[in-house]
Amino acid sequence: MRETLVLNASFEPLSTVTLRRAVVLVLQEKAVVEQAHPELRVRAATVELPMPRVIRLSRYVRVPFRRRAPWSRRGVLVRDRHRCAYCGRRATTVDHVVPRSRGGGDTWLNTVASCAEDNHRKADRTPEQAGMRLLRTPYEPSPSDALVLALGGAGRGGLPDWLPVPA
Numbered sequence: 114m115r116e117t118l119v120l121n122a123s124f125e126p127l128s129t130v131t132l133r134r135a136v137v138l139v140l141q142e143k144a145v146v147e148q149a150h151p152e153l154r155v156r157a158a159t160v161e162l163p164m165p166r167v168i169r170l171s172r173y174v175r176v177p178f179r180r181r182a183p184w185s186r187r188g189v190l191v192r193d194r195h196r197c198a199y200c201g202r203r204a205t206t207v208d209h210v211v212p213r214s215r216g217g218g219d220t221w222l223n224t225v226a227s228c229a230e231d232n233h234r235k236a237d238r239t240p241e242q243a244g245m246r247l248l249r250t251p252y253e254p255s256p257s258d259a260l261v262l263a264l265g266g267a268g269r270g271g272l273p274d275w276l277p278v279p280a
């Protein structure tokens with residue numbers, strides 16, 4: 114997969130993202146193309162644009178400089194793609210793996226997306242106590258994920274399949 118360099122609105126390099134993600138950011142007007150491939154173009158459903166090598170964010174973003182994404186409930190849902198960590202169904206709530214009442218914190222590693230039903234069932238217990246198994250281990254978002262989260266969750270897992278990338 115080709116990578117596209119992302120510049121902040123201030124022209125400082127931030128990170129790289131996949132070509133598909135870069136195109137989506139441009140289509141969503143969250144970034145502009147600063148440098149494109151001289152020949153290759155990318156086709157989407159109704160538009161065609163030069164294959165971006167470098168894009169620049171339309172709005173200044175602070176998060177990537179910290180290289181860590183600040184924890185947020187919305188961030189956890191985006192990270193877990195709105196899938197419940199216990200049953201895989203659609204999640205609308207955030208569960209603390211170790212409950213806050215037992216010292217569990219608002220951290221990436223201690224929180225997972227959860228459906229309301231499982232969150233209610235687990236209540237004030239650890240997964241072991243509740244006899245519930247985590248389908249996946251929570252993780253801290255990478256700097257690249259942090260960039261996506263800072264941009265409003267665009268793209269993580271949600272990139273359209275209609276976006277063909279020429280070889």
Ligand SMILES: [Zn+2]
Pocket residue numbers: 197198199200201202227228229230231232
């Ligand atoms: Zn569930």
